[in-house]
Structure formats: structure tokens, C-alpha cells
């Protein structure tokens with residue numbers, strides 16, 4: 001491990017490129033999250049009805065229907081064949097995310113993401129232990145469970161507890177006690193499980209991940225030869241296991257992060273002082289040689305400590 | 308690394324199986340919790356009415372994605388999405404409370420038009436066919452009309468006046484010589500809009516819209532009403548039955564059909580005529 005790994009995450013990039021550049025995707029992401037939320041709030045707050053509805057289903061400019069494909073699938077499994085409007089909306093959303101990366105929903109749109117990011121920040125500040133770290137496939141089990149319960153109860157099962165809808169609909173239509181679900185997710189992530197909700201359990205994220213499994217937009221460790229093992233990318237990545245195969249790959253291995261768990265948040269691009277990462281498309285075949293002096297030891301111990 | 312590559316030794320295989328069993332068990336427990344929560348949350352309180360055209364409650368929860376587009380397009384702010392812990396229906400589903408804001412029965416039914424999923428059935432094209440519930444005069448002891456006064460408000464406001472609700476004349480036994488104009492709901496025409504409940508002048512409405520499951524009885528499958536069957540058949544159902552003259556009350560009663568009445572064959576000795 002490198003001495004730089006002991007520096008605060010991103011410090012080198014800040015010194016080298018300035019604070020703004022070292023946070024550009026984070027800032028863009030927050031703006032994007034704010035943008036999507038504001039679109040929905042323009043109506044109820046200012047009477048500007050460009051967008052009606054919420055993330056589960058909406059109508060934009062009175063013409064463009066959008067529907068959450070995961071909710072649509074649950075509805076079908078529960079035994080209801082939705083009307084054409086909802087189906088068209090679901091297809092539009094599904095195709096969009098299949099192209100730009102399913103979990104772009106997570107890092108650029110989902111209103112729970114700022115909550116779990118804040119929880120992670122608090123978790124680090126408090127120096128908490130990792131806590132419960134379920135296996136990587138757990139969220140797929142949760143996803144299967146949600147579909148099974150939908151089928152058995154004949155309802156859109158996840159909507160009874162989904163913290164995303166609780167928060168988003170709550171802000172737009174009235175909250176009631178729905179905030180308790182959001183607080184629960186926050187506390188869970190701070191005290192019980194590092195990156196527990198979005199990183200291990202949320203079936204919505206799992207669904208969108210599968211949806212974008214073959215997405216065009218990807219992050220690539222194109223300049224991996226320049227990596228100096230500072231470990232900052234592992235520290236900021238909400239799904240750090242996705243980095244290893246690309247960054248530590250040998251010459252012949254693709255530098256592109258192909259895991260569908262990657263949320264395309266771009267934080268690795270931000271914090272890397274060596275400019276290793278960049279957004280690209282999945283078929284980018286530019287050769288990316290591995291670092292020649294790469295010690296072939298397992299990188300994981302350093303990675304997990306840094307994160 | 309693919310899963311197939313990872314499972315190459317018996318130890319790995321055992322670990323894989325153990326992990327899978329864990330995942331399965333964990334999800335089974337979580338799933339049961341979720342299913343229990345759902346069964347608890349799906350009970351619809353009696354005073355919460357679904358929008359016009361809503362599918363039966365069981366189908367509704369499979370269809371409604373809780374987007375609130377129906378709420379947005381209701382011009383009278385009748386509809387509301389249920390809030391967790393404050394309203395009774397499943398969180399986020401649309402409903403209205405008749406006593407707060409009733410449904411104004413819009414001709415173009417914008418709420419149904421707005422619904423993207425079909426949770427509000429587009430088959431409903433005439434708002435008079437909506438069946439959001441059924442009005443019931445629940446308290447004849449307080450209803451002013453039932454007490455013999457002329458309030459009539461519920462009757463006057465009904466959008467389907469004289470079909471869904473009528474005033475039925477009855478004798479007023481208290482005064483002995485007045486009429487009672489009893490508000491009477493006819494379920495085959497009542498849409499359940501709740502205008503009557505909303506406008507009932509009493510502090511607590513005497514007429515209320517209830518879900519059909521509470522408001523209506525159901526006749527047993529095998530019941531037949533003789534007079535209806537007779538009319539359908541155009542004559543008596545069993546041939547050769549002699550219809551004997553009905554025995555009418557005796558003299559001295561107000562038997563209008565046979566004044567003087569039926570003369571009994573046996574006279575009680577000493578009885579007055």
C-alpha cells in the first residue's frame with residue numbers, strides 16, 4: 001500500500017485540479033437530483049404544472065407519460081395488465097435506463113440517494129464499524145421476494161414500504177408519517193450497515209441494475225497505467241467491488257467497468273488525481289495497458305481498509 | 308469472475324449452498340413480514356371512498372401505482388392520496404371522504420381520464436354509472452325528515468334526484484294527521500357521490516355513503532320472488548290451482564273493499580253486531 005492512501009479521500013485531486021473539478025460529478029449529481037425533484041414540486045408549490053404525478057408515474061407537458069418499470073412489473077405479476085399509457089411510459093423509462101445505465105437512476109435521480117450519502121458521511125465521521133454486510137447477491141433475493149409477495153398477495157407489494165416513494169410522494173402530495181421510513185433507512189446506514197440500503201438491499205436499485213446490465217454509458221479505467229494506489233476511488237465508490245476488475249486488470253482485460261452494480265455516479269473520476277477514469281461507451285476498444293510494475297498481489301485488503 | 312468459475316471445490320460449493328440457503332431464509336422471513344404488513348394495510352375504512360370507476364378493492368391494489376394523476380386532475384380537490392398513519396387507506400392510494408369534499412360527478416370524469424393504469428376503469432363513460440358506494444339513511448331517529456319536518460336537503464342536492472333518492476310519503480303516527488317525507492335511497496341509481504352526506508344539516512350526517520359491502524345485503528342464490536316469477540311467466544306458475552276468495556275482516560272494521568264485510572256463519576251468543 002501507498003502512503004498516499006492515508007491522505008483524506010480526494011485531497012490530492014483537490015490540490016491538483018481545484019475543489020470544483022474534484023467534485024464536478026458530485027455537484028452535477030446533486031443538481032440533477034434537485035432538478036428532478038423540483039420538476040415535480042413546481043406544480044404543487046408554484047402552480048406550474050409541467051410535470052404531474054411522481055416517480056411512480058407522471059405526465060409531462062400533458063403528453064409524455066413516464067411510469068416506473070419496476071412498479072409496472074409488480075402490477076403485472078399481481079395480475080393486472082396496465083393500460084397502454086402506463087405501458088408506454090414504462091417502456092420509455094426502461095429503454096432510457098437500459099442505454100445510460102440502470103443505476104443512473106440511483107445516483108442521479110433517486111431522492112433516497114442524498115439520504116444514504118448523508119448517512120455514509122455520518123457513518124465515516126463517527127468512525128463506525130462496517131456492521132452487517134450482506135452478501136452481494138442479497139438485493140437480488142430481495143427483488144425476487146418482492147415479486148413473489150406481489151404475486152401471492154395480488155398487490156404492488158413494494159409500494160407498501162418503498163422509502164423512495166414514501167419520500168418522493170410525501171414531498172409532493174403530503175408526508176404523513178412516511179418520513180419514518182426515510183429516517184429508518186438513514187439510521188440503518190449510519191449505525192447498522194455501511195452502505196447497507198442502496199449497496200445491499202434496495203430491490204429498486206437491483207431491478208434498475210439488471211435493466212442496465214448492457215448499458216452503453218460506462219466508466220472506464222482507461223488510464224489505469226497511471227494508478228498510484230492511493231485507493232481514493234475505492235473509498236468514494238458506493239459499490240467498490242466494481243472497480244477492481246477494470247482497474248487491476250491485466251493488459252488484455254477490458255478497462256471498462258462492466259458490472260451492472262456501477263451507478264455511473266462518476267465519483268471515481270472526480271477524486272482520481274492521476275486522471276485514470278473517464279466516461280465512455282461500452283464498445284470503446286481503445287487499448288488500456290495495465291501498469292507494468294503492477295505487483296500481482298491481491299489489492300483487496302488495502303481497498304477494504306480505505307473504504 | 309463468473310459464478311461457475313468460483314464454484315470449483317467442494318468447500319466453495321458448500322459455502323455457495325450455505326449462502327443461498329441464508330439468502331432464501333432471510334428473504335422468506337422478510338417476505339412474510341411484508342405480506343403481513345400488506346394484509347394489514349389493505350383494509351379500507353368504511354368512510355374512505357375510491358374515485359369513480361375504481362376497480363374492486365382487491366384488483367385496485369394490483370393496478371394503482373399511486374401516481375396521483377387522478378388527484379391532480381380532479382377540479383374540485385375531492386381526491387387525496389392517503390398519507391401514512393393519518394388516513395386509513397393503503398399509503399399513497401387515492402380516496403375521498405364524502406363529508407369533507409364529495410365527488411361532483413363531472414360529466415367528462417377527468418379523474419378516470421387521467422389514470423394511466425386502468426385502476427380507474429375507462430369503461431366508465433357515464434358518470435351516472437359510477438358506484439363509489441351507496442347512500443344509506445343510517446339514523447331515522449335524528450333525520451329531520453324522518454321526524455316529520457321538511458328538511459329535504461339530501462334529496463335536493465342529489466345529482467340523480469328522484470332516481471337515486473326519493474321522498475316516500477308515510478303516515479306520521481306521532482301527530483296522527485301529518486305525513487313523513489322519508490328520504491329513500493335506491494341503490495340501483497345511487498352513484499355514491501356523497502353530496503347528500505356532505506350537505507346533511509345535522510352536526511353528524513344522518514345519511515352516509517357506505518361501501519357496497521356494508522350498505523347492501525345480498526339475496527340468497529336460490530331465492531325467487533313469486534310475484535316476479537308470475538309476471539315473467541305471464542300467469543300462475545302451477546296450473547290448475549283454484550284461487551279462493553280472500554278472507555276479509557269482519558263488519559265494523561274499515562274494510563273498504565267489502566263494506567260490511569264478511570258475515571261469519573257462527574255467532575257468539577250475546578255478542579254485539
Ligand code: SF4
Nearest residue numbers: 106110112198202205
Ligand atoms: S439503491 Fe435504491 S434507494 Fe438507493 S439510490 Fe438506488 S434506487 Fe434509490
Ligand code: SF4
Nearest residue numbers: 381410411412413418
Ligand atoms: S368525477 Fe370529478 S369531482 Fe368526482 S372525483 Fe372525478 S374529477 Fe373529482
Ligand code: SF4
Nearest residue numbers: 371372374375377422
Ligand atoms: S391515476 Fe390511477 S394509478 Fe394513479 S393514483 Fe389515481 S387511480 Fe392510482
Ligand code: SF4
Nearest residue numbers: 465497498500501503
Ligand atoms: S350519494 Fe347521495 S347525493 Fe349521491 S347519488 Fe347517492 S343519494 Fe344521490
